[in-house]
Amino acid sequence: MKKIFTGFFRYKNAPPPSCAQRFPSSIDSSGFGKFRSYLWPIHRRELKKFIPMAAIFCLIFFNYNLLRGAKDALLITAAGAEAIPFIKVWVMIPMALISTLLFTRFSNRYSRDKVFQIMLGSFLAFFFLFTFFLFPFRESLHLHGLADFLQDFLPTGCKGFISLIRYWSFTLFYAMCDLWSTIILTVLLWGFANEVTSVKEAKRFYALFMVGANFSGVISGKTAVLLSSNSFNPHLFYGTTAWEQSVLYLNLTVIVIGLGVMAIYRWFSKNILSPAHNLHFAKPEKIKMSLRKNFSYLAKSKYLIAIAAIVVTYNLALNLIEVVWKDQVNIANPDPSHYLAYMGGIMTDTGIIATLISLFISGFILRKFSWTFNALITPVVMIATGFVFFFFLLFQNFSISHSIAASMGSTPLFLSILFGGLQNALSRGSKYTFFDATKEIAFIPLSAESKLKGKAAIDGVGSRIGKSGGAILYQGLLMIFGSLSASAPVVSALFLAVVVIWVGAVMTLGKQFNSLVALNEKLPIPTPEKREKATEIFVGE
Numbered sequence: 001m002k003k004i005f006t007g008f009f010r011y012k013n014a015p016p017p018s019c020a021q022r023f024p025s026s027i028d029s030s031g032f033g034k035f036r037s038y039l040w041p042i043h044r045r046e047l048k049k050f051i052p053m054a055a056i057f058c059l060i061f062f063n064y065n066l067l068r069g070a071k072d073a074l075l076i077t078a079a080g081a082e083a084i085p086f087i088k089v090w091v092m093i094p095m096a097l098i099s100t101l102l103f104t105r106f107s108n109r110y111s112r113d114k115v116f117q118i119m120l121g122s123f124l125a126f127f128f129l130f131t132f133f134l135f136p137f138r139e140s141l142h143l144h145g146l147a148d149f150l151q152d153f154l155p156t157g158c159k160g161f162i163s164l165i166r167y168w169s170f171t172l173f174y175a176m177c178d179l180w181s182t183i184i185l186t187v188l189l190w191g192f193a194n195e196v197t198s199v200k201e202a203k204r205f206y207a208l209f210m211v212g213a214n215f216s217g218v219i220s221g222k223t224a225v226l227l228s229s230n231s232f233n234p235h236l237f238y239g240t241t242a243w244e245q246s247v248l249y250l251n252l253t254v255i256v257i258g259l260g261v262m263a264i265y266r267w268f269s270k271n272i273l274s275p276a277h278n279l280h281f282a283k284p285e286k287i288k289m290s291l292r293k294n295f296s297y298l299a300k301s302k303y304l305i306a307i308a309a310i311v312v313t314y315n316l317a318l319n320l321i322e323v324v325w326k327d328q329v330n331i332a333n334p335d336p337s338h339y340l341a342y343m344g345g346i347m348t349d350t351g352i353i354a355t356l357i358s359l360f361i362s363g364f365i366l367r368k369f370s371w372t373f374n375a376l377i378t379p380v381v382m383i384a385t386g387f388v389f390f391f392f393l394l395f396q397n398f399s400i401s402h403s404i405a406a407s408m409g410s411t412p413l414f415l416s417i418l419f420g421g422l423q424n425a426l427s428r429g430s431k432y433t434f435f436d437a438t439k440e441i442a443f444i445p446l447s448a449e450s451k452l453k454g455k456a457a458i459d460g461v462g463s464r465i466g467k468s469g470g471a472i473l474y475q476g477l478l479m480i481f482g483s484l485s486a487s488a489p490v491v492s493a494l495f496l497a498v499v500v501i502w503v504g505a506v507m508t509l510g511k512q513f514n515s516l517v518a519l520n521e522k523l524p525i526p527t528p529e530k531r532e533k534a535t536e537i538f539v540g541e
Contacts, residue, residue: 039359041204041367050205052268053193054212059261060189061213061432063254064181065220065347070250071177072326073228073340075170079163081327081484083171086161088319088471091175099183100457112195113269116188117262123184124258126176131251134169135244142167157479178467186459190440194451196273199444199517206437207363214358214432217351223253224344228337243337303516304454306509307442311458313502314378314435315466318427320495321386323474324393325420327484332417346421353429362433371438372510376503378427378435383499385423390492392416442509445516 042050075083106115134141147166154162164171197205227249232242239245299305333339366374395401396412405412443451473494477487 039363040208041363042208046201048272049196050208052264052272053196053205054209055264056189056261056268057193057209058212058216059257059264060185062216062220063257063261064185065217065351066224066250066254067177067180069221069224069340069343069347070247071174072343073336074247075167075174076326076330077334077336077339078170079167080160081323081330082160082478083163083167084160084323084326085471085474085478086164087171087174088468089475090161090164091171092178092471093465093468095175095179096182099179100187103183103187112192113265116192116265119183119188120258120262123176123180124255127251127254127258130169130173130176131248131255134172135247136238138167138169141169155479156482157475160475160478182459187455190436190459191451191455194440194443194455195448197444199441202437202441202444203367204363206440207358207366207433210362210433210437211355211358214351214354214429217354217432218348219351221344221346221348221351224250224347225341227253228340228344246337246340301454303446303509303512304458306505306512307439307454308458309505310375310439310502310509312466312469313498313505314431316470317379317382317386317495317498317502318431319467319470320473320491320498321382321389321420321427322424323470324484324488324491325389325417325424328393328413328417328420332413346425349421350425350428350432353425354432357429357433362437365434366437370510371441371513372506374434375438375506375510378430379499379502379506381430382423382427383496385419385426386492386495386499389416389419389423390488390495392419393488394492442513445513 075087103115103119106118110118143165147162150158150162150165193206193209194202227246228243230242230246230249232239233245236245236248238248329342330339333342362374365377392401392404392412393416396416401412401415405415408415410418443455446454474484474487474491477490478484481487481490
């Protein structure tokens, strides 16, 4: 290791500074009063950078939450929750690979700003196409004949796969909504934030970003409830039912918000990051990427593998518990308007919880305690709330559940849905605050190449592997048990095992993160020619 450290000091020609280094605001919260350092540790000179970034976070998270409820309401009420595992394997994995491939190709050819605009514009174009063509003509476009033919000889466990084919336009809408979180929110938004933010800034900025982002979840939840409760307007040119008009309002809202994001991002890039307005700006080094090389780069780094393990296990655990819960919600709310209204309420509760955590808790804890401590909060919350949900689900037909439900003036089904919703709200609330912040902070100490290649592989495909891994498990369980409810005991055991692996990955990454941050604080940035080799040597050790 001594040779490695000595080798670092021999790099005398430093490369152009990273985007975070172009700003002179990489300072801690010293100089603030006690109250301000707790709630608002932002310097006045940083507002021109902080405010537009916070606005972009709010708007992208607003669309994310709105689309999350809409995709479930549209697909699950038509095809059933059994379709989700099949979609995540047979649709989401190929689309995630294609999206990541397109991202790498665009990144090799265009600037970061153009890539952001192209990828976001492609999503908005699809939602426009779905709203004014695919959804209005869905009955003539859906493959009912082929689905009926397959239903005659495929086993009962393939019901979800048949529904995937039958309602293919809903399947495509579900996939694009799901990819919004992967491509737009995780790869583009967080990738951009990591590039223009230092570790010290991130500890002050990210918690506040998430305050606004989580509060937008409250607004999006209220918006979903409002859109799902509107009455049919005979004077509107679109639709024959109130639900069809709700789809119009929802997608138009997503498109308008998306255009607002593109406008703010363009202004921020032109007026804050451009050389004409920022004397500290230096054009970043152009990094060539390919999908194969990205995964090859990932495989060589124990540090990046640990981040990938955390991403995969989180998505696997969430998928395992969410599919069973959504099946229970669909049983109680078969109407799509009622389903969207219920999910809107869950989004509102999640937003309130996450906003309060971001405002009063996470910012202080991120600055006060270690990375490992913060990263362990989400799995601990998930396993504690998951235990309560599975208890009421598995013992739904036992006398103890009926007794508890009767004492609360309710039913076992309602309690399983109630505690499932509580589990979802608390788990996502901690995810939006602690998990996202710690995961993204873990990328910051790496070189520009490590960030770009590692993030493209991990967030572009790794998250999908986690979700699709849960879907593959569900497909096997459906073949054996025939229904989601019958497979719940096995799902609960798998959920526990995944969270235990998640905790182990956090502990491993925490040790490497502390060493890497300490090293970067003392050592100069290596030259472009030797940066990859130096980073790989350190992270691989």
